[in-house]
Amino acid sequence: MTETTSPPAASEAPAYPMTRSCPYRMPVGYEELRERGPLTKVTLYDGRQVWLVAGNEVGRTLFPDPRLSSNVLHPNFPFLAPRIAAQTQQRAAPPLVGVDDPEHGRQRRMVIPGFGIRRIAALRPEIERIAEGLVDDMIERGSPAELLSQYALPLPSAAICALLGVPYEDRGYFDERSRHVLSSAGEDEADRARTAFTEILTYLHDLIARKEKQPGDGLIDELIAHQLSEGSVDTHELAMVCSLLLVSGHETTSNMIALGTVTLLEHPEQLARVRADDTLLPGAVEELMRFTSIGDVLMRVAVEDIEIAGQTIRAGDGVAMSTMLMNRDPHAWDDPDTFDITRSSGRHVAFGYGIHQCIGQNLARAEMEIAFRTLFRRIPGLRVPVASDRLPLNAPYVLQGVAELPVEW
Numbered sequence: 425m426t427e428t429t430s431p432p433a434a435s436e437a438p439a440y441p442m443t444r445s446c447p448y449r450m451p452v453g454y455e456e457l458r459e460r461g462p463l464t465k466v467t468l469y470d471g472r473q474v475w476l477v478a479g480n481e482v483g484r485t486l487f488p489d490p491r492l493s494s495n496v497l498h499p500n501f502p503f504l505a506p507r508i509a510a511q512t513q514q515r516a517a518p519p520l521v522g523v524d525d526p527e528h529g530r531q532r533r534m535v536i537p538g539f540g541i542r543r544i545a546a547l548r549p550e551i552e553r554i555a556e557g558l559v560d561d562m563i564e565r566g567s568p569a570e571l572l573s574q575y576a577l578p579l580p581s582a583a584i585c586a587l588l589g590v591p592y593e594d595r596g597y598f599d600e601r602s603r604h605v606l607s608s609a610g611e612d613e614a615d616r617a618r619t620a621f622t623e624i625l626t627y628l629h630d631l632i633a634r635k636e637k638q639p640g641d642g643l644i645d646e647l648i649a650h651q652l653s654e655g656s657v658d659t660h661e662l663a664m665v666c667s668l669l670l671v672s673g674h675e676t677t678s679n680m681i682a683l684g685t686v687t688l689l690e691h692p693e694q695l696a697r698v699r700a701d702d703t704l705l706p707g708a709v710e711e712l713m714r715f716t717s718i719g720d721v722l723m724r725v726a727v728e729d730i731e732i733a734g735q736t737i738r739a740g741d742g743v744a745m746s747t748m749l750m751n752r753d754p755h756a757w758d759d760p761d762t763f764d765i766t767r768s769s770g771r772h773v774a775f776g777y778g779i780h781q782c783i784g785q786n787l788a789r790a791e792m793e794i795a796f797r798t799l800f801r802r803i804p805g806l807r808v809p810v811a812s813d814r815l816p817l818n819a820p821y822v823l824q825g826v827a828e829l830p831v832e833w
C-alpha cells in the first residue's frame with residue numbers, strides 16, 4: 425500500500441512566485457518562506473503544489489543530483505506561469521538548459537571551449553571599445569537617457585555577436601527579439617515571444633548556410649568547421665544551440681548591468697570604494713550577483729524519490745529552486761540582506777550550480793566589470809531620478825530586472 429499524506433493547506437503552501445516591490449530586495453513573502461526552512465512547499469498558478477528549495481546547502485546538494493530533471497517535456501515538469509507552459513509545450517525542448525545528460529553533456533562539450541577564460545580575456549579589449557563607444561553616444565545625445573536601451577542591452581548584444589561571429593550590422597535585429605523571447609510576460613505577449621524566437625532561428629539557419637560558403641571568424645564558424653562538417657551535429661541542432669547562446673547572452677547580462685547600476689547608486693559609499701580601488705570590482709560583481717539573484721527560480725522535476733532535509737521528494741514532484749533564497753540564507757552568510765562588496769560571496773548560486781551551471785559566466789563577469797567601470801568613470805554624476813521601488817519591474821516568473829531605467833547626469 426502506498427503511503428499517502430494529504431497536501432498542506434494553501435496557507436502552508438503560499439502562492440508562488442512572489443512579486444518584488446524593489447528590484448533588488450526580496451519579495452515580501454520571502455521572509456516567511458525563509459523561516460520555514462531549507463525545503464518547503466508552495467502553490468503554483470494552476471493550484472499544483474511543488475517543493476521550494478530555499479537553503480544554500482540543500483540547494484547545492486540538489487542542483488547536481490541526476491534524480492532532478494531539467495527536461496521541460498517531462499509530463500510533470502512544473503511551470504511558473506501559463507504563458508511559459510504554453511510556449512514550451514509548442515516547441516521542442518531548448519538545447520542545454522531544457523535537456524538532461526547524455527544529450528545535455530554532448531551539447532555542452534560542443535560549445536564550452538568558446539567560453540573559456542583565455543578566450544574571454546582576449547575579447548576584453550573589444551568589450552571595452554564597445555562600452556566606450558556606447559558612453560560616447562550617450563554623452564553626445566545628452567542627459568536624460570534611458571540606460572537599458574542605450575547601454576545595458578547593446579553592450580552584451582555586441583559582445584555575444586562578436587564572440588559568435590554574427591555580423592555587426594545584423595545586431596540590431598536581435599536586441600528586440602531576444603528581449604521578447606526571455607522577458608515577455610503577459611498572455612498577449614506569448615505570440616510575440618514565439619514569433620521572435622522563430623525569426624531568430626530562421627536568421628541563424630541562413631547565417632550558417634552563408635558561413636558554410638564563406639567562413640568567417642567566430643564560434644559559429646568553428647562549430648561549422650569542427651562539428652557540422654564532421655557530422656556530430658546537424659544544421660537544425662546547431663541553429664538551436666546558437667539561438668540559445670544568442671538569447672542567453674543578451675537579456676541576462678543587460679538586466680544585471682541595469683540592476684547593478686541601481687544597486688550601486690543606492691549604496692553610494694560602496695560605489696565610492698569601487699571607484700577608488702579597481703581591485704574591488706570583481707568582488708563587487710559577485711556580491712551584485714548574490715544580492716540581486718536575477719534568475720531567481722529554476723524549475724526541475726524529480727524522476728526518482730529523493731530523501732533530503734528530513735523530507736521525501738517523490739518521483740514526479742515539481743521542484744522550484746529559489747536562487748535568491750539560497751543566496752540570502754543566513755546559514756551561508758552573516759547578515760545576508762545587507763549589500764557588502766567586501767564579503768566573500770563565493771557560495772552564491774546566481775549562475776546556477778551543477779551540470780547546468782551558466783556557460784557564459786566568464787563572459788558575463790567581464791561584461792559587468794567593464795560596463796560598471798566605464799559608466800561610472802565616464803559619467804561620475806550619474807543618478808536615477810526615480811526611487812528604486814517606483815521603477816517598472818519585470819514579472820516574477822521571468823528574469824528579474826527593470827523594464828526601463830531613466831538616468832540623468
Ligand code: HEM
Nearest residue numbers: 520521669672673676677680719775776780782783784788
Ligand atoms: C549575469 C548574467 C547571467 C546570469 C545571471 C545567468 C544565469 C544563468 C543560470 C542561473 C543558469 C542555470 C540554469 C539552470 O540551471 O536551469 C544559466 C545557464 C546558462 N547560461 Fe547563463 N547567465 C548569465 C549570462 C550568460 C551569458 C552571457 C551567456 C552566453 C551565452 C549565458 C549562457 C547560458 C547557457 C547556454 C546556459 C545553459 C547551460 C547548461 O544548461 O548547461 N549566460 N545561466
